[in-house]
Amino acid sequence: MSGTFLQGVNQALADAMREDQSVYVLGEDVAVGGPYGATKGLAEEFGENRVINTPISEGTVVGLAIGAALQGLRPVVEIMFVDFITLAMDQLVNHAAKLRYMSGGQLKVPLTIRTACGVSGAWGAHHSQSLEAWLAHVPGLKVVMPSTAADAEGLLRAAIRDDNPVVFVEHRALYYQAGGEPPDTPELGKARVRRAGRDVTVIATGRMVGLALEAAGELAKDGVEAEVIDPRTLQPLDVPALAESVRKTNRAVVVHEAVVPGGIGAEIAAQLQAVAFDYLDAPIERVGAPFAPVPAGPSLEAAYLPDAAAIVGAAKRTLTRG
Amino acid sequence: MVRLASLDSAAASSLLRTMLLIRAFEEKVSEMYAKVEIAGLLHLSIGQEAVAAAISSLLRKDDAMYSGHRAHGHALAKGADPARLLAEIAGRADGYCGGKGGSMHLSAPEVSFMTATGVVGGTIPLALGSALAFKERGQGNVAVVFFGDGAMNSGSFSESLNIASLWKLPVVFICENNGYAEFTPISAHTLVERASEHAALFRIPSETVDGNDLMAVLDAATPAVSRARAGEGPSLVECLTYRLRGHYEGDPNKYRELSEMAEWKAKDPIQRFTALGLVPPEQVSGIEAEVRSVVERAADFARSSPRPSDAASQVYA
Numbered sequence: 001m002s003g004t005f006l007q008g009v010n011q012a013l014a015d016a017m018r019e020d021q022s023v024y025v026l027g028e029d030v031a032v033g034g035p036y037g038a039t040k041g042l043a044e045e046f047g048e049n050r051v052i053n054t055p056i057s058e059g060t061v062v063g064l065a066i067g068a069a070l071q072g073l074r075p076v077v078e079i080m081f082v083d084f085i086t087l088a089m090d091q092l093v094n095h096a097a098k099l100r101y102m103s104g105g106q107l108k109v110p111l112t113i114r115t116a117c118g119v120s121g122a123w124g125a126h127h128s129q130s131l132e133a134w135l136a137h138v139p140g141l142k143v144v145m146p147s148t149a150a151d152a153e154g155l156l157r158a159a160i161r162d163d164n165p166v167v168f169v170e171h172r173a174l175y176y177q178a179g180g181e182p183p184d185t186p187e188l189g190k191a192r193v194r195r196a197g198r199d200v201t202v203i204a205t206g207r208m209v210g211l212a213l214e215a216a217g218e219l220a221k222d223g224v225e226a227e228v229i230d231p232r233t234l235q236p237l238d239v240p241a242l243a244e245s246v247r248k249t250n251r252a253v254v255v256h257e258a259v260v261p262g263g264i265g266a267e268i269a270a271q272l273q274a275v276a277f278d279y280l281d282a283p284i285e286r287v288g289a290p291f292a293p294v295p296a297g298p299s300l301e302a303a304y305l306p307d308a309a310a311i312v313g314a315a316k317r318t319l320t321r322g
Numbered sequence: 323m324v325r326l327a328s329l330d331s332a333a334a335s336s337l338l339r340t341m342l343l344i345r346a347f348e349e350k351v352s353e354m355y356a357k358v359e360i361a362g363l364l365h366l367s368i369g370q371e372a373v374a375a376a377i378s379s380l381l382r383k384d385d386a387m388y389s390g391h392r393a394h395g396h397a398l399a400k401g402a403d404p405a406r407l408l409a410e411i412a413g414r415a416d417g418y419c420g421g422k423g424g425s426m427h428l429s430a431p432e433v434s435f436m437t438a439t440g441v442v443g444g445t446i447p448l449a450l451g452s453a454l455a456f457k458e459r460g461q462g463n464v465a466v467v468f469f470g471d472g473a474m475n476s477g478s479f480s481e482s483l484n485i486a487s488l489w490k491l492p493v494v495f496i497c498e499n500n501g502y503a504e505f506t507p508i509s510a511h512t513l514v515e516r517a518s519e520h521a522a523l524f525r526i527p528s529e530t531v532d533g534n535d536l537m538a539v540l541d542a543a544t545p546a547v548s549r550a551r552a553g554e555g556p557s558l559v560e561c562l563t564y565r566l567r568g569h570y571e572g573d574p575n576k577y578r579e580l581s582e583m584a585e586w587k588a589k590d591p592i593q594r595f596t597a598l599g600l601v602p603p604e605q606v607s608g609i610e611a612e613v614r615s616v617v618e619r620a621a622d623f624a625r626s627s628p629r630p631s632d633a634a635s636q637v638y639a
Binding site for chain 2: 049054055057059060061063064065066067068069070071072073075085091092094095098099100101102103104105106107108109110139140163164267
């Protein structure tokens with residue numbers, strides 16, 4: 001495919017709805033295409049019975065989708081911003097994630113939640129967060145963070161087919177990006193090497209993948225070949241693929257847009273040192289936002305966001321040590 | 323009293339048996355807890371049995387039922403196997419959920435008792451989801467959700483009433499208003515003391531009835547279930563009742579007057595139903611003996627079931 005990230009999402013939804021009559025889309029404004037057009041054309045093709053506009057009641061809508069999933073439907077709920085997933089955390093954490101386990105395997109919850117994350121356009125603290133680490137901490141949930149248009153399409157199809165609750169986190173700044181590598185056959189839980197290299201492994205998520213590739217270009221000018229890996233799924237995490245790279249490069253930098261403390265980078269670093277400690281020549285570096293809410297003003301926003309220079313700096317620190 | 327005439331003796335016996343089974347089962351749960359054969363946080367519905375029995379009698383096996391933390395009676399009334407239910411409450415491997423759910427998270431999907439929850443009001447939205455699926459399937463199924471007066475002040479409740487009404491979902495909301503949210507009387511939590519007042523705001527047909535009068539519950543719930551089956555949307559039935567035990571087993575009950583408890587004991591739903599004379603006295607004692615033996619066998623089954631240790635399995639499908 002050669003379309004944008006958003007077109008990939010739209011295509012995946014349409015294909016899933018054509019393939020499986022039990023796929024339903026619910027969310028605020030989804031029947032009119034949603035704020036970005038992710039659900040454009042779906043109501044026209046599949047009808048408003050299957051593409052359902054909901055009131056602004058995130059918690060109840062997610063709970064309703066859980067019940068529908070228990071009853072045999074395969075709902076896809078759009079939570080417009082991950083910031084608002086806070087309103088649905090009770091249903092997501094206490095029911096969606098746990099019903100399989102609490103029922104001793106009797107129930108399944110084939111539910112997908114699509115949600116937009118990340119800083120873009122000076123929208124401030126309530127429309128810009130990166131909360132994926134919270135979600136990845138909950139047993140029973142799967143968490144996907146695509147970084148390319150092709151993965152947006154392929155991984156969303158995989159998420160909808162999955163019999164577990166999956167939170168599909170889309171970075172807003174990627175919505176109108178096209179290109180990227182041709183699709184492989186994406187499956188949940190598989191990382192992908194975005195650039196091969198031998199000197200340092202840069203593990204980056206979501207929008208940070210592009211920045212990591214930019215940083216790798218900079219590093220190459222100094223003769224440093226960075227290997228950039230995109231985990232794509234944060235829960236489950238493809239630790240073997242990440243460790244394989246680290247065993248080759250002996251150095252690692254983990255990059256995410258979320259604040260550094262308690263971020264998914266902490267988990268990745270802990271998992272890597274557990275399986276590849278003897279291969280590491282330097283402490284694993286983490287790059288992310290400072291421990292502060294997302295500011296609104298453009299200059300503050302620029303100061304807040306990790307950039308390619310920060311990734312280059314972190315990579316060099318791993319190289320000048322030991 | 324048209325309604326009495328409409329209840330034949332087989333139906334009356336069946337309703338009485340459901341109430342007596344719940345009573346015997348929960349007395350056994352209480353006894354096993356006292357003997358440390360059962361651990362955990364247990365919420366019994368002794369005194370509230372008429373609601374579970376009446377509502378369940380109107381449902382098909384494939385109609386979905388959801389409940390809250392006081393759920394044993396609802397699951398039994400829906401037809402769950404008492405032995406597997408008791409084994410679950412005791413945390414044993416042969417329980418419905420292999421011991422992973424326990425008293426507050428029972429699930430018996432084989433009889434469409436979907437799930438209970440430890441979060442007050444938490445399953446109300448889930449019932450809407452089953453109702454949405456039923457509406458799309460078009461086979462006249464209904465979803466029923468039980469919750470207490472404490473759930474009336476949750477956002478889930480109001481949001482769910484709004485959506486159910488807007489989308490005309492085939493769901494019946496059953497509020498078991500037992501006057502106390504944990505240890506606090508309803509008057510300390512809200513000026514809107516009736517679930518039916520909430521329903522009226524969202525234009526949902528509702529009725530508040532004496533929940534210890536099985537016939538009154540049946541009278542209100544019958545048209546409610548029929549409306550849902552006919553595609554005419556949701557209804558709410560509020561059953562005023564009282565738990566004769568504490569909020570949880572071991573609750574010292576200091577927040578209620580003894581006189582109040584005695585007054586409600588005199589309104590025991592089982593005695594009131596028996597007094598109607600729809601079931602001959604010799605048959606009543608026969609049913610009592612039969613359910614006691616069912617419960618004894620369930621207790622033996624639970625006690626002899628293995629204690630599981632697979633704590634990290636079945637997290638994902």
